[in-house]
Amino acid sequence: MAGTDHTRNDPSTAAPGPAVILVAPQLGENIGTAARAMLNFGLTDLRLVRPRDGWPNERARAAASGADVVIDGARLFDTTAEAVAGLDYVVATTARARDMVKPILTPEAAAARMREAFAGGGHAGLLFGPERTGLENDDLAFADALMxxxxxxxxxxxxxxxxxxxxxYEWHKAGDATEAVRIDYQQTRPANKEELLGFFEHLEGELDRFGFLKPPEKKPSMIRNLRNMFQRAALTEQEVRTLRGVVAALTRRTPRGEGPSG
Structure with missing residues (x-):
């Protein structure tokens, strides 16, 4: 349960998502772990067709690791036809090609197609077969596409x-606006150009004072290389202040060739 925000665990506020239909699942533990996976990505509509070990199942609840809203709301059906009733678009999962003329989608394409169904005011479902054998052809006949x-x-x-x-996950990702790359700055922020320039001038001044930026004709390119290196680091305001402190600490001595002041 690490990372779970229990204050947001209200299924009534969740966006609608596809039904997950498990046909003849064999073990309660597998139903429970499937329910946990669903809730990880905001899905709560679980439909069970003839679970082998019966329903309700305490092993399923234990394996769900807190996804009780999915377990408590699971609906039981005698046939696949009853389970898909009311759905407008159904994707059936399969591990092998079947002798059927149906679109075969990748997970990403299947999620996008289900999103289109919901956008048009419809409802979608995902059909999964038994652990050992997968879906039978009669079950696949209810699907609009295979995945x-x-x-x-x-x-x-x-x-x-x-x-x-x-x-x-693919369903959630298809509607998720999370940035592909982001940084949690917490108590700081990205350094602005004024702060970076102040650091560059501080560093370059000390390097020049201690004779590092030689020979003179190479000084401009050395400075550009140093600035580019630190620019790539995307420093924060706190990091700039730390680096300026490092430079100050390392240069608190008399440069070579200079006598003591005074």
């Missing part, structure tokens, strides 16, 4: 929770 994960063909088997996690 195959581009994995190592020599070891292509994913367990149920892994597959649910992957598709839940």
């Amino acid at each position: 195959m994960v581009p994995v190592n063909p020599a070891f292509a088997s994913l367990n149920l929770a892994q597959c649910v996690l992957l598709m839940s």
Whole structure:
């Protein structure tokens, strides 16, 4: 549960997402870990078709590790047809090509297509088969498209929770506006140009005073190289102050060739 913000665990405020339909799941533990994977990415609509070990299942609850909202809201169905009722677009997961004329999507494309269904006012679902055998062709017939994960063909088997996690993540990512790269500055901020220039002039002045920037004809290029190096570091205001303190500490002595002051 590390990193969980319990103050935001209100399913009533969650954006709508696809139903996750598990057809004939074998183990309660697998249902629980699938439920945990769903809630990681904001999905709560779990539909179970003929779970082998019955329902409700305490092993599922234990394996869900706190995803009780998914477990408590899970609905039980006798047939796949009943479970997909009310959905407008269904993607079925499969590990192998089937003798069916259906679009075969990557996880990313499947998530985008489901997003389109919701944007048009519809509802979508993800269909997963039993752990050992996968979906039967009769179940796949309910799907509008198949989804195959581009994995190592020599070891292509994913367990149920892994597959649910992957598709839940792709769904979430397709609608997520999080920056690809960001920095948490916490108690500081990026250094501005005035602060950087002050540091550069401080450093260069001391290097010049101690005879580092020689010969004179190479001084301009040496200064450019130093400035470019520190610019690439994307220094914070705190880091600039620290570096200026380092320079000051290292230069608190008489330069070579100079006598004591006074």
